[in-house]
Amino acid sequence: MKALRTVSARTMEIVDIPAPEVLPGEVLVDIHTVTLCGTDIHIWEDHYATELPIIQGHEISATIAQAEPGAVDAEGVPLAVGDPVVIHPLLPCGVCPPCRQGRENACTQLSVLGCYTDGGFVEQLALPANRVLRVPEGLDLRTAALVEPVSIAYHAVRRARPQEGERAVVFGCGAIGLIAIRALKDRGCEVLAIDTVPARTITARRCGADETVVVGPERPAREAIAEWAEPWGPEIIVEATGVPQCLEDAVHAIACTGRIVCVGISERPAQIPLRSLPTKEIEILGSRNCQGGLGEPLRFVARYRDLLRELITHEVGLPGVSAALQLMADRAVGVGKIAVDVRSSLATPLRVALDDAPTEEDLYAAL
Template identity: 45%
Template structure:
């Protein structure tokens, strides 16, 4: 095979299916066949040309594939299914030197700032490939990258067994954070402005689910929080919406000396009072990407296969990519994670 199919976003909401030169494996890399790519909100923003990246680009950063031409110096023989860590960093700046390559000023992400996984083959440095556990489908394995982002936020919160956490936002990151928190013995309350999405959180380990209304929390929700926290409020809040009002709610509801982790992304401005932070000595953390957590994410997905499968609501072939994006954009369609089967064998477990 001398060429490979690639789906390229060439301008706003416009795809071009192209036959590109077959990538050649370089020293220290493995050539992989891309099996499955899951989509996230960033992918939709790129497709809509509403993201800080330049078009044209081959999208796709949540990637599972199969090694077809192995690196002789890596323990990843042909036929090994792998998840790609899409992040690259300079390795030399202060952030990288202190273990924070996830916020390197020279950060790049496959499919976001350079061509990514919506193509048949990729050549990837072997250290950025992580073996898929036996029995896990490629569709589920593709969720490892967003799971690692949720786990980064949870890690930033430093949870302890017995803590109570409030997760604001029941999209994929919020739901995956709920799974990660409950896996650590944390009691989780999840909330969303969409009542159906909020209710779904109980399938992901949440002990209680709140529909956010004009007055949040309402009297019944206040009572539930008070009972769970002995009136103190949650020690941890994961803010996974990016909405300024949600961050303001987090600051209002957090327990004294509690920790808020902002993982939801937005360019909107939030209005907070400095005294709000000092009176309760609130710890407010940002969270971006993850710091080498894809292996941990695969292990978490392996411990919670039912939740992982439940999160996937749609599957499309690569030739149906535009339909997949239209489905994501249609707010009337309940959508969790959408998986694109790039290879016909893409969803199989081995």
């Protein structure tokens, strides 16, 4: 069968590999759609904690091609050939302290499909039945592939323990930040969204942000937050950029006893005055992957399918993935999520996935 393999930095090749062997307790799936994220860029650039070559792809939807009689998904729903499913890419060890605590998302020996072991840029995968979840009726498989990034944002919001009426700030209006905005609004929070790109803040409004701010040298984030959340500051800040300055601003701006959740990833250090932590008695929480499976995030995607579908701005086949990653790596180019149709031989670099996708002018008019 065909697979797309990253063989070295910025180099991908379509190769022939053996069809997978299906072991007892496993299902065989036909891959339908894989969506791309920032992690895929880092792997493709060989700036990630993995070894090349590897078959990337961890945001995956598929259909069941083979299942044992009586096979059930992660929530105990019976599985049959042809069923649409999403794949939970986490492969925890099951025995380390986090796993024993029910926090497999932070497993000390965690492997992830498409990140540390071969993933979804392939025609078929064999994997344990408890790593798939049946897609509800009415949810298309391209949109369903967004369940994995939704789960990342959903877990970050749960870590923040939001309460109705609290004020929350989200740094970064990429996919994770946008989904976090919607999840915070669902919990009754008032939300300020911050980004450096005006178009992203427009999308943040569509996702429910009460206010948005485009920050830069002339409009510092600390100043914007102080004005919006006066006099005490916000109770919650979700840092979804990985930019050290954003964490520094968050510590400065957060209310006493507030919670800061860090879901953005970076190797760069941040400078935080240690006095702020005990004096304000704040919590700085890391958020990794998703605890508790994909059930709640999948229901979130089904509920907001129309909104989330708009986040997919481009579509490509396996031959165009490298060009898609190049486009995503260019921070000056406005691009949302890119969907990879694994079944397609589409060789053109990219095409707009939604012919009727709203323009920036349309979004302004809708506010």
